[in-house]
Each structure stands twice: as structure tokens, then as C-alpha cells.
Amino acid sequence: MISQARPSVIVVTGPTASGKSALALALAERRGGTVINADAMQTYDAFPILTAQPAQEERARAPHALYGVLPLSEAVSAARWRTMATAEIERTLEAGRVPILCGGSGLYLRTLMKGIATIPEVPAGLREQANADWAALGADAFRARLEVHDRDIVARLKPGDRQRHVRAWEVWQATGRPLSDWQEGEASGAPWRFATVLLSPDRAWLRERIERRFDVMLAQGVEAEVRAVFDRHPDPAWPGLKAHGAPEFFRHFRGEMALEEVRRVGIDHTRQYAKRQMTWFRHQITPDLVFDPRVDQVLGQIEKYLDNLDA
Known part of the structure; x- marks a missing residue:
């Protein structure tokens, strides 16, 4: 069914709560596939409900990979996920199954499909010092210091994103070259053919879905x-x-926030994240198929496209 000359990998992506997991599972059941997680937070093991990981009964219907595989203490980057996903894709193909990447971490998907520049290993001591500097200086001062050396990367980062600011600083310290320069270097793409499906829902519909999912x-x-x-x-x-x-x-457990406020803020933050995801997809991903998830016959249209691709 899948061309052996250049195996196909199906990608199901879109904003949070848009129905990616259900669609990927349906495709896996109908095409003999394995669903491979492409969502950063779903790689962690302690929050299966909070991060909306597939339930056990869903995993029993088709193989799933890279869900809940890391402790909360470990960092997962686009480069690390690419390594893990590559191994799972190869394992899936060797088993005669179809790899189906499912998730909304767009940068991770782009890194896999388009490649990533090879950055030299950073000594652990530099990473520890960078984290200590973040704690000592505070986010704003750390960001200002980084901007002196890597204005381009700072412009792309959210002010409070400790992990990525620290990463950019440690790379500068280790190599004397801005992380943004490394990222613009030559990168090798993946050896597979990708069929990318983007779910692009109506904003009002998605807002309701996010609220309903939090209540569930x-x-x-x-x-x-x-x-x-x-x-x-x-x-x-x-x-x-x-x-x-x-x-x-956590604030609720410390007595700083009522549960109803947790619900409101959690829903608001998730809605804001979904909006950022859609903005990113519009500028960074060129999908093969785009669907409003409310439309009937989405699955059939995807299968027709895949059958023509593999003909």
C-alpha cells in the first residue's frame, strides 16, 4: 500500500482540542498504522489527563508511541524529539505499519520534516550556570543580556520562557556563535515522504471544545x-x-487561587495557546490537506488522497 521506494509518513496536526487524536486513531485503524506523539507535553508521564493523552482503551485499538515516556524533570527539545520520533518511525516501518505523527508542536514537526542544524554539545556546567543566572538575574535581565548577543532569537522567544532562553545563552557561551545562526545553518531533511493533514477549526467552535475538554x-x-x-x-x-x-x-493547592479561578485561567491560557498555534501553522507549515474538523467525510477524503499518493 505504501511505496517502498520512499515510505510515507502521515502527519495529523492542528491546534489543541481540534480532534487530532481521534482522527489519527481512525486512520491508524483503517490503514494499519501506529500513532506517534508529536506534542511536547504529552511526552511526560505524570499528567496523562491534564495533557489529554489517549486513554488506555484508545491505545488498545491501535499501537501508540512516545506518550508518557519522560519524567517531568527532563527537558524535551525539538532535536531530542526528532531523534525519538525517527527511531519510532523506523520501528513502525520495519513492522510493516504506517507511521502517523499526531500533535500540535509545530516546531517539532518542522524540525523532523525539514531538518535541524547540528549544534555542538554544550558542557553540563554551562547549562547549570545558565540556569543559576536565570534564577539570580530574573527573566527580564537575563533576556536583556542574551539580546546583546542574539537579538534574533530573543525576538522569537516569549519573555518568560526560561528553557529556551537558557538554551540560547548556553549555546552562545559554548560556541561563541548565536543560536539563531546555528539554526539558519544547513540542515538535512528526513528520508520519508510526508502527507500532512492540518485541522483548521472555526474559532468559536474551538473555544467551546477547549472549555468542554477542561470540564471533562x-x-x-x-x-x-x-x-x-x-x-x-x-x-x-x-x-x-x-x-x-x-x-x-499548584497555586490552588497553596491556597492562592480558587478552583473556579483555576478553571477560568486554565481555559483562557489554552485558548491563547491554540491561537498562537494557528498563527504558527499559517506561516510555517504547508499542509497537503486542510480540513474544518466539523465537516463530514474528512476521513474518506484523506484516505482518497493517500490512495492516490501511493498509486
Whole structure:
């Protein structure tokens, strides 16, 4: 079914709560596929409800990979995910199945499809010092210091994004060359053919979906799930704690925020994230197919396209 000369990888992407997981599962069932996670937060193991990972009954219907595979303390970057995803794609193809990437981390997908520049390894000591500097200087001062050396990367980063600011500073310290320069260097793309499906929902419909999904998470016990992590007294710098809703629940557990406020802020932040995702997709991804997820026969149209691609 899939060309052996250049194997195909299906990509299902779009904003959060747009129905990617359900579509990827349906394709996996109908085409003998394995669903491979392409969402940064869903790689972490402690928040399956909060990050809307596929439920066990869904995973029983088709193989799934890269969901809940990292502890909250470990950083996952586009480069690291690319390495993990590449291994899973190769494993899936060797098993005679169709790889189906599913997720909304657009930078990760672009890194896999278009390639990534090879950046020299950074000594651990520099990373530790950069994190210490962030804590000592504060976000604004750290950002201003980085901007002196890498104005382009600072312009692309959100002010409070500690992980990416630290990464840019440690690369500058280790190489004497801005991270933005490294990223513009030569990069090798993947050896597969990609069929990319973008879900582009109506904004009002998506807002309602995000609200409804948060309420479902509450009913499923997300508060207890996050509480179990909070009670472990985790390091606030753990990358996995950036999952939407986790900081708000932590404030609730400290008595700083009512549960209803957690719900409101969590929904608002998720809606803002979905808006940023769609902006990114419009400028950075060239999909083969674009669908409003409310439209009937989406699955059939995708399969028709794939059959023609593989003919």
C-alpha cells in the first residue's frame, strides 16, 4: 500500500482540542498504522489527563508511541524529539505499519520534516550556570543580556520562557556563535515522504471544545493527578510543569487561587495557546490537506488522497 521506494509518513496536526487524536486513531485503524506523539507535553508521564493523552482503551485499538515516556524533570527539545520520533518511525516501518505523527508542536514537526542544524554539545556546567543566572538575574535581565548577543532569537522567544532562553545563552557561551545562526545553518531533511493533514477549526467552535475538554478533565480526576505531583515538592524549574493548568492548580493547592479561578485561567491560557498555534501553522507549515474538523467525510477524503499518493 505504501511505496517502498520512499515510505510515507502521515502527519495529523492542528491546534489543541481540534480532534487530532481521534482522527489519527481512525486512520491508524483503517490503514494499519501506529500513532506517534508529536506534542511536547504529552511526552511526560505524570499528567496523562491534564495533557489529554489517549486513554488506555484508545491505545488498545491501535499501537501508540512516545506518550508518557519522560519524567517531568527532563527537558524535551525539538532535536531530542526528532531523534525519538525517527527511531519510532523506523520501528513502525520495519513492522510493516504506517507511521502517523499526531500533535500540535509545530516546531517539532518542522524540525523532523525539514531538518535541524547540528549544534555542538554544550558542557553540563554551562547549562547549570545558565540556569543559576536565570534564577539570580530574573527573566527580564537575563533576556536583556542574551539580546546583546542574539537579538534574533530573543525576538522569537516569549519573555518568560526560561528553557529556551537558557538554551540560547548556553549555546552562545559554548560556541561563541548565536543560536539563531546555528539554526539558519544547513540542515538535512528526513528520508520519508510526508502527507500532512492540518485541522483548521472555526474559532468559536474551538473555544467551546477547549472549555468542554477542561470540564471533562475535572470530572476525570485531573485535580488529584496534579496534586500527586505537587505533594512530591517538585523543582519549579522542571520542564514538564509548564503543562497548561499545572501552575494554576499548584497555586490552588497553596491556597492562592480558587478552583473556579483555576478553571477560568486554565481555559483562557489554552485558548491563547491554540491561537498562537494557528498563527504558527499559517506561516510555517504547508499542509497537503486542510480540513474544518466539523465537516463530514474528512476521513474518506484523506484516505482518497493517500490512495492516490501511493498509486
